[in-house]
Amino acid sequence: MAIQKKHGKGRLDKWYKLAKEKGYRARAAFKLIQLNKKYGFLEKSKVLLDLCAAPGSWCQVAAETMPVSSLIVGVDLAPIKSIPRVITFQSDITTDKCRATIRQHLKTWKADTVLHDGAPNVGTAWVQDSFNQAELVLQSMKLATEFLVEGGTFVTKVFRSKDYNSLLWVFNQLFTKVEATKPPSSRNVSAEIFVVCQGFKAPKRIDPKFLDPRSVFAELSDPTPNNEAKVFNPEIKKRKRDGYEEGNYTQFKEVPASEFIQTTDPIAILGSLNRLSFAQPANGDVALAALDKLPETTTEIRNCCNDLRVLGRKEFRMLLKWRLKVREKFGFATKKSAKAAAEAAAEEVAEVEPMDEELKIQEELQALKDKENTRKKRERRRENEKKQKEVIRMQLHMTAPTEIGLEQAGPNGEGSMFGLKAVDKSGAVDKIAKGKMAILKESDAHKEFDFGSGGESDVDSDPEEDELDKEMDAMYEQYQERKSEADAKFRAKKARKEHEDGDWEGFSAGGSDDDDELEEDSSDDDSDEEAPSKRSLLTNLERKEQKAGGLSKRAAQFFDQDIFKDIGGVIEEVEEDEGSLDEDDQETLAAGLDELEIIRESKAGSDEEESELVEEIGAESDESEEDGFEIVKRKDQDANWEDEEPRKDGKLDIDIITAEAMTLAQQIASGEKSRYDLIDDGFNKYAFKDRDGLPEWFLDDEGRHDKPHKPISASAAAAIKEKLRALNARPIKKVREAKDRKKFKAAQRLEKLRKKSALLADEEGMTEKEKANSISKLMSKATKRKPRQEVKVVVARGGNRGIAGRPRGVKGKYKIVDARLKKDVRADKRLAKKKK
Numbered sequence: 001m002a003i004q005k006k007h008g009k010g011r012l013d014k015w016y017k018l019a020k021e022k023g024y025r026a027r028a029a030f031k032l033i034q035l036n037k038k039y040g041f042l043e044k045s046k047v048l049l050d051l052c053a054a055p056g057s058w059c060q061v062a063a064e065t066m067p068v069s070s071l072i073v074g075v076d077l078a079p080i081k082s083i084p085r086v087i088t089f090q091s092d093i094t095t096d097k098c099r100a101t102i103r104q105h106l107k108t109w110k111a112d113t114v115l116h117d118g119a120p121n122v123g124t125a126w127v128q129d130s131f132n133q134a135e136l137v138l139q140s141m142k143l144a145t146e147f148l149v150e151g152g153t154f155v156t157k158v159f160r161s162k163d164y165n166s167l168l169w170v171f172n173q174l175f176t177k178v179e180a181t182k183p184p185s186s187r188n189v190s191a192e193i194f195v196v197c198q199g200f201k202a203p204k205r206i207d208p209k210f211l212d213p214r215s216v217f218a219e220l221s222d223p224t225p226n227n228e229a230k231v232f233n234p235e236i237k238k239r240k241r242d243g244y245e246e247g248n249y250t251q252f253k254e255v256p257a258s259e260f261i262q263t264t265d266p267i268a269i270l271g272s273l274n275r276l277s278f279a280q281p282a283n284g285d286v287a288l289a290a291l292d293k294l295p296e297t298t299t300e301i302r303n304c305c306n307d308l309r310v311l312g313r314k315e316f317r318m319l320l321k322w323r324l325k326v327r328e329k330f331g332f333a334t335k336k337s338a339k340a341a342a343e344a345a346a347e348e349v350a351e352v353e354p355m356d357e358e359l360k361i362q363e364e365l366q367a368l369k370d371k372e373n374t375r376k377k378r379e380r381r382r383e384n385e386k387k388q389k390e391v392i393r394m395q396l397h398m399t400a401p402t403e404i405g406l407e408q409a410g411p412n413g414e415g416s417m418f419g420l421k422a423v424d425k426s427g428a429v430d431k432i433a434k435g436k437m438a439i440l441k442e443s444d445a446h447k448e449f450d451f452g453s454g455g456e457s458d459v460d461s462d463p464e465e466d467e468l469d470k471e472m473d474a475m476y477e478q479y480q481e482r483k484s485e486a487d488a489k490f491r492a493k494k495a496r497k498e499h500e501d502g503d504w505e506g507f508s509a510g511g512s513d514d515d516d517e518l519e520e521d522s523s524d525d526d527s528d529e530e531a532p533s534k535r536s537l538l539t540n541l542e543r544k545e546q547k548a549g550g551l552s553k554r555a556a557q558f559f560d561q562d563i564f565k566d567i568g569g570v571i572e573e574v575e576e577d578e579g580s581l582d583e584d585d586q587e588t589l590a591a592g593l594d595e596l597e598i599i600r601e602s603k604a605g606s607d608e609e610e611s612e613l614v615e616e617i618g619a620e621s622d623e624s625e626e627d628g629f630e631i632v633k634r635k636d637q638d639a640n641w642e643d644e645e646p647r648k649d650g651k652l653d654i655d656i657i658t659a660e661a662m663t664l665a666q667q668i669a670s671g672e673k674s675r676y677d678l679i680d681d682g683f684n685k686y687a688f689k690d691r692d693g694l695p696e697w698f699l700d701d702e703g704r705h706d707k708p709h710k711p712i713s714a715s716a717a718a719a720i721k722e723k724l725r726a727l728n729a730r731p732i733k734k735v736r737e738a739k740d741r742k743k744f745k746a747a748q749r750l751e752k753l754r755k756k757s758a759l760l761a762d763e764e765g766m767t768e769k770e771k772a773n774s775i776s777k778l779m780s781k782a783t784k785r786k787p788r789q790e791v792k793v794v795v796a797r798g799g800n801r802g803i804a805g806r807p808r809g810v811k812g813k814y815k816i817v818d819a820r821l822k823k824d825v826r827a828d829k830r831l832a833k834k835k836k
């Protein structure tokens with residue numbers, strides 16, 4: 001591949017790094033990946049021809065993406081290191097020999113896709129480069145017309161030059177769809193774009209003019225260069241769009257500064273040249289010498305003249321003013337009358353002024369446009385991010401399309417999924433219990449549920465929504481199954497929950513609302529009717545300002561719950577409310593008590609302290625029993641705690657791993673919090689949420705967030721952090737195993753040595769000195785390290801470029817390194833050194 005000199009950061013961009021990471025030979029791979037993503041031609045192709053394929057990243061992508069057993073042929077001037085499933089050969093694509101070799105490889109087949117990413121040796125004059133490139137494109141298209149199947153795709157790289165339009169015109173004659181695109185991985189600074197030509201028309205006869213560079217590229221006339229724009233608006237850079245001036249293939253152009261003074265079109269000079277020179281030509285230039293000596297020709301002016309391409313508007317103005325002054329001095333104005341001269345000068349200055357004002361407006365407009373564009377871009381990006389998040393949520397079954405409806409109408413709104421009024425009315429409440437979705441027969445569902453009709457009609461159940469409900473439930477179950485397969489903790493939690501489900505009857509206590517029953521048909525209706533509206537999904541928040549007992553509205557609502565129905569008289573013992581805590585609060589409470597237990601155990605070191613604590617707890621417990629509380633250790637829960645290994649003494653080895661738990665533990669240990677506080681904390685705004693009839697996935701999702709945030713103390717956070725740090729500091733398993741292996745081998749060696757020494761010691765025919773010598777020899781041999789074999793580094797260049805086996809003349813271990821990579825590493829080191 002022709003080595004392009006790329007500079008600085010640009011070359012080591014993310015695509016370059018990504019290519020290295022993914023094992024592609026060039027960052028160009030991503031261009032093809034992105035083009036294929038947009039047009040999808042590789043998956044459909046069985047035969048592919050890659051013209052100008054070295055080093056072969058496009059072939060790699062093609063081999064990865066195309067169907068197995070596809071034929072991929074790659075050709076380039078440079079050798080291509082072999083790629084599995086790809087035939088490569090070295091040749092110039094403009095030659096007949098290359099064409100014959102391609103024919104040999106393709107046999108009677110035709111290519112579905114022809115790729116061309118050719119770039120002739122860039123770095124000479126731009127105009128030549130672009131022209132050669134355009135010619136190369138035409139050549140590759142010639143090959144494409146010969147080898148492409150009807151309807152096939154031709155992808156080519158084109159440089160934006162003046163020949164670009166001519167090329168597009170030709171493509172349009174031969175293909176049904178032609179699109180030019182610049183993949184994101186193609187650098188913005190690069191003039192390359194890719195043209196994807198689809199649907200090869202495969203005409204019987206192609207006009208040779210279409211493929212002849214002379215006739216194709218001759219047709220477009222040279223556009224007049226817009227020098228004004230270059231001079232008056234130099235910040236807006238037009239990079240090589242117009243290509244190079246016909247007949248002038250040099251990149252650097254300079255004229256004597258005197259020419260700039262004399263010319264009638266100074267703008268053209270400033271816009272098209274690189275330098276105004278003060279150097280004397282061989283035959284001498286008096287005007288230039290005089291100009292050089294003028295006081296007006298300041299160092300600043302000279303600096304400006306030195307590189308016109310880097311100048312801004314201010315500098316160009318300065319040069320124009322300088323020119324006017326010099327012209328006046330040189331007497332260019334005396335040819336006309338003084339007035340005319342003044343007029344001329346004024347004219348020239350006037351030329352600049354209005355342009356400036358216009359530019360100002362233009363600039364402002366541009367700034368506004370830019371601002372607007374950035375705003376739009378930001379909005380688009382945000383929108384995209386939002387969409388992406390939604391898609392991910394959907395994929396995780398965390399959301400459903402119906403949520404859009406929820407957003408619009410609210411959970412109880414018109415057409416909402418959870419129109420509870422209707423459910424309430426229909427008496428279906430008893431069928432939905434324990435937060436689980438009732439699996440009703442379809443007929444029942446239609447009869448009893450009327451989601452979204454606001455309770456006006458009993459018949460209009462939306463079958464689509466029901467269907468969606470079912471689908472979501474099924475999906476959620478699948479998700480849970482998957483999760484429980486992968487996550488032991490989740491399994492344990494689920495098992496515990498299920499177990500709790502059996503015991504915990506919550507608000508539905510006493511009701512005959514087993515799952516099984518829910519699945520039964522409406523034969524239970526009678527019993528439901530016997531106890532009409534035992535529970536209601538909707539509570540009228542407005543009703544009953546004050547209850548007879550003088551209770552406040554909130555208290556009245558609280559005691560209005562079914563759970564208090566059977567209790568006669570005024571409820572005095574608030575402790576009973578423990579039963580009405582929701583699952584999370586119960587968990588928190590239980591966890592708190594467990595923590596209490598742990599702390600108590602941790603304090604067991606001192607008997608005295610322990611007995612004190614036990615006494616304290618006992619006292620509290622007695623007290624609570626008096627109050628009607630009974631603290632029961634949650635043995636059943638512990639039994640389900642799969643992950644926790646019980647300790648030798650039979651107690652659970654529960655570790656405090658969260659800062660919240662640690663804070664709680666500290667508070668309990670220091671007496672800052674008592675058991676009552678824990679119970680008290682259990683009552684919060686989430687405790688009395690109505691969960692009946694809500695689907696499980698919704699409850700699960702809610703349950704993750706509807707917990708009160710517990711305060712965390714700095715010392716607790718620090719303690720947990722320290723604990724985690726200690727955990728992280730442990731060596732990883734691999735390292736540990738390697739160390740153990742090393743130790744084991746050393747022990748084995750030692751054992752062997754010991755045996756040998758014992759044998760030597762027992763040897764009768766040896767003197768003591770000989771024995772000692774032999775043993776010390778054995779010892780030194782055992783402790784001697786084998787020297788490491790040196791790896792020879794071979795740079796893959798010259799004869800070693802692209803070789804598959806051992807490089808010639810290299811013995812022992814070797815490693816072939818990329819010359820480029822080596823250079824990069826050296827450059828990095830150099831830079832790092834400089835920075836120091």
Ligand SMILES: C[S@@+](CC[C@H](N)C(=O)[O-])C[C@H]1O[C@@H](n2cnc3c(N)ncnc32)[C@H](O)[C@@H]1O
Pocket residue numbers: 001002025026028029051052053054055056057058059075076077078091092093094117118119120121136
């Ligand atoms: C940008 S590289 C191609 C990169 C390639 N697509 C990849 O993914 O690795 C351009 C290649 O065109 C090749 N080339 C230029 N002129 C050629 C010609 N006349 N015949 C064959 N290959 C040519 C160069 O040798 C160079 O390797």
